[in-house]
Amino acid sequence: MERKRSWAKKLLYVVLITYALITLVPFVWALSSSFKTFAEISSGVMSFIPREFTFENYKQIFIEEELFFRWLSNSVAIAGGGTALNLLFNSMAGYALARISFPGKRVWFMLILAVIMIPVQVTMIPNYLILKELGWLNSYQGMIVPAMINATFIFMMRQFFINFPKELEEAASLDGLGRFGMFLKVVLPLAKPALAAQAIFVFMGFWNDFMRPLIIMTDADMYTLTVGLNSFKGQYVTYWNYIMAASMVFTLPVLVIYMFFNKFFMKGLSFTADK
């Protein structure tokens, strides 16, 4: 029995390690390609360690390719601004739905739940026309405002605030804080774990989005990095060393955020699954 068990354990390890390799190889290959010269890339020799280690590719995209830095800034501004607004507005709505009794509350709550089910393709075309009317195509607000709330996370914040101790608010209202002041100074700081989980997912949603910027941003100046990378592909065709270097720069911020917020990440995910 014991021998059988250790045998099974080894088999499990083999499975896990094999799959880990399957997951890692594309990333390692991309990383190593980003440090190779064009000559090595096109030579057809397969090696995970660059023969001639070079930073030229990174230099090329940051210095020669003026737009790359611009795209990176666009992505940072849109993802950063969008995430900040989402955190504030989703919490405000979630708080109102959990704590304030006002007429029409049920209707708004049902609407928010229903909206989760609508696929983006349905609203994408009318939204384009609306943004065009507003003159918001090729602008940050065109990307941020329509996505500055998120029904799923409003629902999550509501669930969070429903279990929030009432006494804290009562104590705060004795201190003479208005409702909004109390919300900002007392309630929000205590909601940090829920906010962190939400922040990661909202940030990733903006950062990795491809379709919306593809539709809204038509000036090369206003591209986000995802759309910019795609246009790189058309521009450099066989220069995969540049494309891989750009891809690595783009992936790094999310990896850093993940390392810092790993704990909250799991929390946010298990919430999405509990729904």
Added chain:
Amino acid sequence: MERAEAGSYSKANSKKKRNYTRLLRNIIQGYGFMLPTILVLLVFILGPVLYAVFLSFFDVTLLGSTVLDYTGVDNYLRIMDDSRAKRALLNTALYVGIVVPVQTFLALFLASTLNAGLKGEKIFRIIYFLPTLTSSAVLTLIFMWMYNQNGLINNVLDKLNMPTYNWIGDPNIALYSIMIMNIWATAPLFMVIYLAALQGVPKNLYEAAELDGANVLQRFWHITVPQLRPITSFVVIMGLIGTFQLFDQSYIFSGGSGGPSNSTLTVVLLIYQYAFKSLGTMGYATAIAFMLALIILIASILQRVLSKEEQFN
């Protein structure tokens, strides 16, 4: 007597007044807190849904200003005669039909393996999660580089004396190349969801089964699978919604065309092309979008009904 009545009347009156001011305060506060949400909901979600219904009955031409031309249900009828729409629907159905079952099973399999209480579970979990964190655009580019005619994958296949393929350029292969990539990219996300759920399966169920002489496979099939049924239902529905909406990968793979010879054309890519890349077909694109929304809705309902029936049997 009279005095008392008057007193209670004014008391009731002031109570009413208090209630009234409280109600007013709650309305102001409630709608104040909800204001940004309500605005976005009306202007960018609910309004557009109604607007989309309207547009789907028109020919829409964008020439500086928007020109509308009423055509009734023509846009909906047109879908049936459109060979590209048929092709897109078939491609999408094939993609959904293969990717959803494979990624769900792979996720469940990996989660139960990871959950066996081995050392280093945390490291594996972090590694497995890398694709979920990476944007679809980057993943597609990395895979296109590996799928290259004389790229890494063909090289490895060649060394192993296996057939090599033109992963991107062969119309019989291209869609499968995207499938492989997306199963690889999505399974880990669902694995983590399964993993969280597996923590909630009572350990004594497994112990009892082991005493009864059930082997690993039997335990997996008779305990793990039924215990996780609600999660599987969630994973399948999320998978359906995600796969029906395939766009980024097809777009980048084919440079926006859906080629080679329409082999990677998906419904959403078709909607995009009709809406933004050809003139006068924006209304038609909206009609296709509604058809897609309906298909997703029916698929989700069907999945839910089927999994319920299975539970009762």
